[in-house]
Amino acid sequence: MTQSVADVIAKLREHLKKISHYQEAVALLEWDARTGAPRKGAGLRAQTIGTLAAELFRLQTAPELAEWLERLTEPAVYAELSQVDQAIVRETKRDYDLLAKIPADRFAAYKVLTSEAQSVWEEAKAASDFARFAPYLEQIVAMKLEFIDHWGYGEHKYDALLDQYEPGMTVRRLDELFGALRTHTVALVQEIVQCGRKPDTGILARPFDVGQQRALSIAMLQRIGYDFEAGRLDETVHPFMTTINRYDNRVTTKFVPDDLRPSLFGTIHEGGHALYEQAIDPSFIGTPLATGTSMGIHESQSRFYENMIGRSLPFWEGAYGELVRLFPAQFADVPVYDFYCAINAVEPSLIRIEADEVTYNLHIMVRYDLEKALIEGDLRVADLPEAWRAKMQEYLGIVPPNDALGVLQDVHWSGGDFGYFPSYALGNLYAAQFRATLQREVPGVWEEVRRGNLGVVKAWLNEKIHRFGKLLTPGDIVQQVTGEPLDARYWTAYLDEKYRPIYGI
Amino acid sequence: MTQSVADVIAKLREHLKKISHYQEAVALLEWDARTGAPRKGAGLRAQTIGTLAAELFRLQTAPELAEWLERLTEPAVYAELSQVDQAIVRETKRDYDLLAKIPADRFAAYKVLTSEAQSVWEEAKAASDFARFAPYLEQIVAMKLEFIDHWGYGEHKYDALLDQYEPGMTVRRLDELFGALRTHTVALVQEIVQCGRKPDTGILARPFDVGQQRALSIAMLQRIGYDFEAGRLDETVHPFMTTINRYDNRVTTKFVPDDLRPSLFGTIHEGGHALYEQAIDPSFIGTPLATGTSMGIHESQSRFYENMIGRSLPFWEGAYGELVRLFPAQFADVPVYDFYCAINAVEPSLIRIEADEVTYNLHIMVRYDLEKALIEGDLRVADLPEAWRAKMQEYLGIVPPNDALGVLQDVHWSGGDFGYFPSYALGNLYAAQFRATLQREVPGVWEEVRRGNLGVVKAWLNEKIHRFGKLLTPGDIVQQVTGEPLDARYWTAYLDEKYRPIYGI
Structure with missing residues (x-):
């Protein structure tokens, strides 16, 4: 029956x-x-x-x-x-x-392999010894290729991996998006480096009382509209946001006693993730729809809050008084514009997670090019360190002195997370396109931000993006919100608009 | 095969x-x-x-x-x-x-009933309205009787309930233990009340900074030997200790801004529970043996630490300097003996969880008599409030002005936990008997406690009691440690030895 x-x-x-x-x-x-x-x-x-x-x-x-x-x-x-x-x-x-689609015994073997590989990667990184990690990475790549055959793929094997984090995304599309982006960014970074102007970032790297940093993190989360009755703030080594349930979205941050940036911007970043999850349609509870639609869209929300709000001039014109109240000795004599320039200092550096907003995408493109080549069979694991150095030279103009500061810096590959890195850059691109639409649809938005009324921003994102959860695919969301597919020109325009004045170029 | x-x-x-x-x-x-x-x-x-x-x-x-x-x-x-x-x-x-042994549908019905009953009890307590709670209690009693038939029992139906919390304990044995105890305690309390001496407890009910209270709780846990690498301290409305796993035994406490006692003694009490769980033989991990052997033995450990250590003179002769350092304004001028008398003030009162060490067992006996009568069919639920008042008058000489301060004060019955209350009193009796053995086997123990060396106490309890977990039954433990079965005379002797000097009687 x-x-x-x-x-x-x-x-x-x-x-x-x-x-x-x-x-x-x-x-x-x-x-x-x-x-x-x-x-x-x-x-x-x-x-x-x-x-x-x-x-x-x-x-x-x-x-x-x-x-x-x-x-x-x-x-x-x-x-x-x-x-x-x-x-x-x-x-x-x-x-x-x-x-x-994966045979159960192979999936179990993969879990064991990646678990071991993560331990080995930690040791290899500590010793800056790529050779120790290489055999594990080779096995992981081989197993990924085996899995890709089970999953099936379209034009490129790597598409099967991309699709897991960003449904619908392909190598063809990503090459297109990243192509123009890379040319623009490399040129902009060169202009910035050569202009000779350097914001004084020393004002951010001084002793900052951890209790006061915690108070600042709480104040920033409250300012952007994080609901503390549906979440909490804790401390970890590597900050993250986790959804326990629909009404329990927890943020963690990291307090560094002599640097304000990790807690301040880490908190706002994770808070951006949390605002997304805190606004998903409650009728989706208990279904796979009750979470963000993709890694890229999720990252667009965290990066939007961290960089486009939390590193914007209007935001700090509104919030600077609060910062000075918490840290009078450090900031009473610092004009808000100097603070704004300091938190937006651009400089090519070796470590992705410490990179500024402008150079960040270049770090991603280094990884994208290399992991795509590994999966497509165009690069051997043994040749990775050299390929890494070459890409860093090409995109950022600097070369790591050792593999700990180079190819071994990220945990992702040891866990088998190929196809994940592009999400970070896609997050930036999505965010810039959403930002342009927000400005068009809410003309007075920056004046509201200046007045500390972040509610208008949250309400717009809730209404346009957050509430849909996984009901809509990333492609649908971008089309529905902005009226067109993802386009990297919003991002490059945003960089020019923001950074040329700061550097007087 | x-x-x-x-x-x-x-x-x-x-x-x-x-x-x-x-x-x-x-x-x-x-x-x-x-x-x-x-x-x-x-x-x-x-x-x-x-x-x-x-x-x-x-x-x-x-x-x-x-x-x-x-x-x-x-x-x-x-x-x-x-x-x-x-x-x-x-x-x-x-x-x-x-x-x-319980039919699955009846067990499910019981879960629903007790869940509802707990909400109704909360409302009834808030409104001091026993009639609202009575129909639920009647159903719970009826269901307990139904379950007892499934479980089976020996001489008394109530034995089946006692056995769940204290394996091997019976009404016959408990009546024997509580009989002499009650006579002695009622008389001692009367002597204390009539002697006219009253320790100044006002020194404990003043403003105490919550941050300093937290520091004191941590210091006390460290002093008794709690392992913070296998546990943590948090704050709750109703303090408790919970075992997450063998190496993760968490304590909670409650900070009252104008009373030092709830956090100080609540923390030591829960710490006593934790010391038990932190010392169980690790080879029992993953089996039912990896926890305390009974509610009564568990309570013996918490009450031993709270009252026999944490409210003893030698302990405070060793720890008072630490208390004064944390609260100089409150205690710099208070002699340690006055503090000792204040934390051991005896006075008949209405609420069990706020009762002192001497009157506490009388609160338990009120409940034991009533719940035994309910289960044995000698008392109707409707007659409980009156029976409560009569028992309070008989044992403690005071009568609650309403049911919120009387029969409705405890959550236990609404959750169906009949047979649980006696564990608290048994904990006192076990503790006194263990204490007598400890003094015999470790003659210099109080001098060590005075010197702050609580390690000798912990080592003895670990070796004699804790490590066995549920390998030994409560009866076996008492016999093995003390050489005889449980005997209430150790407790009455302890009360005389401690309280007669305090009250000069």
């Missing part, structure tokens, strides 16, 4: 709700392990996470899920579903295929 | 390990909900806990568990098991029977 479509949908939703409960448990176990859990309990905690993750995997690859999806993706059935149910089926199928 | 016993044991242990992982997850989800989780996420959190608790229940009542237990409890098989495996089988069977 065939079940009714309504019955199948009901069963699917019940199953997805259960998955969401396991996701909450695992998210909390991990958040706790990274924030305040005691050191000695870490080993047992890892086992507990392992047990729950295994059950989550079982739920996500359950045979009944395959049956329901098969039924619901029949064209005649699918066409009759509501928009929400269609999106739920689409996203559930995406998640299912990603896991279920 | 019959499986080998070794195979069955291996499967059982694997299953128990999985259970322990779910217990860790649920414990963390609950700890987080009670400490720092944001308010708005509470509803979804409750659902997540529900899903994981249901899976935990499924694991604890799995049919294969019944098969394994049946095999392992065959006398010839059981006799050949190691002591540890015997204890694992015994404790697993206890847990299994408790859940699996």
Whole structure:
């Protein structure tokens, strides 16, 4: 006897709700392990996470899920579903295929490999010894290629990886976007370096009381509209935002006693991620739609808040009084414009996560070119360090003195996260295009920001982007919000508009 | 084909390990909900806990568990098991029977009833309106009686409930223990009240900076030997200790700005619980043996540290300098003996959780008499408030002016926790008997405590009690440590020895 479509949908939703409960448990176990859990309990905690993750995997690859999806993706059935149910089926199928198309034993082997590889990478980085890491990276690349065959791909193998983080994105499209961007950025950075003007960044690298830094982080989150009744702020080594549940989106930050920047901008960045998750349509709770639509769109929100708001002049014209109140000794004598120039200092540097807004995309393009070449078979792992140095020279004009400051600096590859890096740059591009639309649709927006009324910005993003969660794909969102596909010219225009005045070029 | 016993044991242990992982997850989800989780996420959190608790229940009542237990409890098989495996089988069977003997639908109905009853109790308490709560309590009692029939019992129905918290304890034994105790305590309290001497407790109820209170709580935990690398201290409305895993035993406390006692003694009390869990044999990890052997023995450890150490003169002769350093304005002019008398002031009062060490057991006996009568059919729910007032008058000489300060004060009955209250009094009795043995076996112990060397106390408790976890039953522990069964005379002697000098009687 065939079940009714309504019955199948009901069963699917019940199953997805259960998955969401396991996701909450695992998210909390991990958040706790990274924030305040005691050191000695870490080993047992890892086992507990392992047990729950295994059950989550079982739920996500359950045979009944395959049956329901098969039924619901029949064209005649699918066409009759509501928009929400269609999106739920689409996203559930995406998640299912990603896991279920890989033979279980190979997936388990991959988990073991990447877990080991991350430990080895840590040692290799500490010793600046790429050769120690290379055999693991070779195995990871080989396994990724094996998985790509299972998943299937279009024009490029690397497309299969891109699609996992940015649905619909392809090598063809990305080459197009990054091409013009690179030419423009390399030229702009050269102009900046050669102009000779250097903002005094020393005002940001002085002793800053950690208690006051915490107060500043809280004030900044309140200013952008973060809901502390649906989240909290904690301290970690590597800041992150995690969604425990729809009404519990936690931000972490890092307090460096003699540098204000990590906590100030780290907090605003993660706060941007949190604002996204705190505004998703509550009717999506318990479904795969209740999260950001892609890594790139998510990053567009964090980078928008960190850089386009948090490093803008109007924002600080409104917020500077608060900063001076918290740190009078450091800033009472510093004009707001000097502060603005200092937080926007541009300089080619070796480490991606410390890079400024302008050079940041170049770091991404170095990684994109190299990982694409690895996956497409155009580069051997053994040749990576040399290729890294060559790309750094070409794009940023500097070369790392060792591999710890070069090819070994990021954790991503040791975890098998190929295809992830481009999201960061896409976030910048999306953000600039959204920003242009915001300015057009809300003409007085910067005056509001200057007056400390960030609510208009949040309301616009909530309405245009956040509330949709995964109901809309990244491509749909950009088209719907801005009226056109993603276009890198908004970003290059933004850089020119912002940085030429700062550097007088 | 019959499986080998070794195979069955291996499967059982694997299953128990999985259970322990779910217990860790649920414990963390609950700890987080009670400490720092944001308010708005509470509803979804409750659902997540529900899903994981249901899976935990499924694991604890799995049919294969019944098969394994049946095999392992065959006398010839059981006799050949190691002591540890015997204890694992015994404790697993206890847990299994408790859940699996109840029809699943009745257990579910009980969960719904007690969940509702707890909300109704809160309202009834706020309105001091027993009639509102009574119908729920009647249903809970009826359901408990139904469950007792499933579980089975010996001489008294109430024995089945006692045994859940204190294995082996019976009404017959408890009546015996509490009988002499009550006579002695009632008389001692009367002597104290009539002697006319009253320690100045005002020195404890003044403004105490919360940050300094936190520092004091940390210092006290460090002093008794709590391992902060296997735990942490947080703030809650109702302090508790929770074991997340064997190496993660968390303490919470409550800071009252104008009263030092709740945080100071609450922290030491919960710290006592934590010291127990932090010292259980690590080879028991992942089995039911990796926790305290009973509520009564657990309470003996918390009460020992709170009252027999934390309210002793030698302890404060060693620790008073630290207290004065943290609160010079409050204590610089107060002699340590006056402080000692103030923290040991005795006065009949209405609320159990605020009661002093001497009157505390009388509060327990009021509850024991009443809940025993309810279960044995000698008292109707409707008559409880009047019976409460009569018992309070009889044992403590005071009568609550309303039910909020009387029969409605405790949460336990609304959650169905009949048989739990006696554990608190048993904790006192066990503690006094252990204390007597400690003094005999470590003659210089109080001099060590005076010198701040609490390590000798902890080492003795670790060696004699803590490490055994649930390997030994409460009865075995008392016999093994003290050489005799539980005897209330150690407690009455302790009260005389401590309180007669304070009150000059």
